[in-house]
Amino acid sequence: MFLEKDSLMNIEYYAPFNRLSIEELYKAFFHNNGPKTHFSYEDGTIQITINGQGYIEVVENQFEFKRFAYDVFSKFSGRSLPWGILTGVRPGKLVDRLRQENNNQVEIYDILTNDYMINPSKAKLIVQISDLQEPYKNNLKIKKYCLYIHIPFCPSICSYCSFTSTPIKGKESLLDPYINFLEHEIDSIIGYYNNTSIESIYIGGGTPSVLSAKQINKLMEYLHRIFPKVSEITFEAGRVDTLDREKINTIAMYSNRISLNAQTSNTETLKRIGRTHAFYDLEKSFFIAREAGIKTINSDLIGGLPGENISVFKKSLMDMDALKPENLTVHMLAVKKGAQLKSNYHYNNKDSNDYAQVAYEYVTDRGYLPYYLYRQKQILGNLENIGYSKDGHVNIYNIAMMEEVCDIIAVGAGSVSKVFDNRGRFDSFTNYRDITLYMSKFNDLLRNKKAWLSERRNLTLSDL
Numbered sequence: 440m441f442l443e444k445d446s447l448m449n450i451e452y453y454a455p456f457n458r459l460s461i462e463e464l465y466k467a468f469f470h471n472n473g474p475k476t477h478f479s480y481e482d483g484t485i486q487i488t489i490n491g492q493g494y495i496e497v498v499e500n501q502f503e504f505k506r507f508a509y510d511v512f513s514k515f516s517g518r519s520l521p522w523g524i525l526t527g528v529r530p531g532k533l534v535d536r537l538r539q540e541n542n543n544q545v546e547i548y549d550i551l552t553n554d555y556m557i558n559p560s561k562a563k564l565i566v567q568i569s570d571l572q573e574p575y576k577n578n579l580k581i582k583k584y585c586l587y588i589h590i591p592f593c594p595s596i597c598s599y600c601s602f603t604s605t606p607i608k609g610k611e612s613l614l615d616p617y618i619n620f621l622e623h624e625i626d627s628i629i630g631y632y633n634n635t636s637i638e639s640i641y642i643g644g645g646t647p648s649v650l651s652a653k654q655i656n657k658l659m660e661y662l663h664r665i666f667p668k669v670s671e672i673t674f675e676a677g678r679v680d681t682l683d684r685e686k687i688n689t690i691a692m693y694s695n696r697i698s699l700n701a702q703t704s705n706t707e708t709l710k711r712i713g714r715t716h717a718f719y720d721l722e723k724s725f726f727i728a729r730e731a732g733i734k735t736i737n738s739d740l741i742g743g744l745p746g747e748n749i750s751v752f753k754k755s756l757m758d759m760d761a762l763k764p765e766n767l768t769v770h771m772l773a774v775k776k777g778a779q780l781k782s783n784y785h786y787n788n789k790d791s792n793d794y795a796q797v798a799y800e801y802v803t804d805r806g807y808l809p810y811y812l813y814r815q816k817q818i819l820g821n822l823e824n825i826g827y828s829k830d831g832h833v834n835i836y837n838i839a840m841m842e843e844v845c846d847i848i849a850v851g852a853g854s855v856s857k858v859f860d861n862r863g864r865f866d867s868f869t870n871y872r873d874i875t876l877y878m879s880k881f882n883d884l885l886r887n888k889k890a891w892l893s894e895r896r897n898l899t900l901s902d903l
């Protein structure tokens with residue numbers, strides 16, 4: 440009755456436990472080309488046969504099964520995973536749960552390392568981040584929400600990208616109407632949050648800075664009018680090849696945070712991954728943003744980019760240090776379905792653990808604190824992405840988004856809203872991904888989204 444055959448070529452799965460999390464663990468060890476593995480279950484006993492070698496254990500639940508599978512995979516591969524049996528995106532949630540169950544810091548650390556088999560340095564890291572986030576999360580939980588605005592256009596598509604974005608060339612004429620639709624969408628749903636205060640606005644993408652200075656001004660002026668009291672507005676100008684002084688000055692008029700993303704300081708790598716700018720362009724944009732008085736500049740780096748090794752990555756860290764961004768987000772390369780890069784390209788990278796360690800030591804030595812962390816599927820070395828911040832520059836939106844502690848209303852094509860329902864469960868709503876569909880079926884979308892929100896927010900039309 441509970442038997443299932445797995446879709447992965449090398450797995451045969453006949454067991455009563457959640458097969459997806461076992462698949463994730465298998466992939467974390469072996470990726471998609473692992474050894475032939477057979478799972479079977481009888482009378483409370485699980486048998487894992489891997490390349491003909493059998494292992495048997497009595498297991499009572501999913502947790503015990505996962506630990507057993509971890510041991511078997513680890514023996515077979517000779518490896519351990521930095522995050523142990525955790526395969527989810529948000530390890531911080533486990534720490535929150537353990538805290539709610541009244542475990543103290545030492546007990547949490549012990550549970551993470553012993554029960555979940557997490558590497559001690561990662562366990563320490565996630566507890567540290569969770570402690571730092573605590574006051575922000577407590578504040579967000581008190582009738583707060585955030586707004587995300589999606590601009591799904593980019594100057595070119597980076598080879599590792601799997602986001603909802605499309606090249607802007609030839610589509611410039613869509614931008615004016617698209618902004619009107621965004622504003623209309625915000626106007627239509629804002630009434631659901633009359634008794635709740637907005638904590639943060641994040642304009643992301645894609646690359647929002649593909650908008651002209653005039654278009655940026657229109658959108659930002661609108662936001663300023665509708666949300667005059669919001670204290671945090673982030674504008675993601677991730678690709679400096681879209682920027683000029685006029686755009687940066689316009690962003691600075693309304694926004695106190697900007698993202699100017701490096702990914703690497705190596706010009707050859709930038710070309711290789713499909714980005715049409717050099718590090719020099721980033722330096723210029725930093726200079727203009729500083730002159731314009733933007734309080735917080737964020738920049739991103741990625742460990743494990745094609746053609747790079749650990750010394751090229753270290754050079755990028757040093758070059759970033761010269762620019763002194765207030766926020767630095769260090770990603771590990773994740774290549775998902777839909778990206779141009781070959782999906783398992785980065786699994787052969789032997790330096791993977793070093794990237795995370797080198798970045799952590801380099802950045803924390805310079806006064807940054809890790810303040811949010813998330814993981815992705817198919818990430819280099821099964822590691823994590825970490826947002827670091829200088830004191831006083833923590834991005835509240837990133838905490839809200841990653842820790843799922845308040846409603847996030849998202850507008851624009853392909854954006855995903857996440858809202859708590861009446862029973863305190865998080866539920867999501869995705870807008871049409873296709874830009875022309877988003878605009879042509881806008882009324883349908885709005886009707887569905889409003890019905891969804893009414894149910895979640897427990898409101899009727901007369902409340903609005």
Ligand code: SF4
Pocket residue numbers: 592593595596597599600601602604644645646677678
């Ligand atoms: S800039 Fe960002 S969203 Fe655009 S293609 Fe590159 S990775 Fe994707």
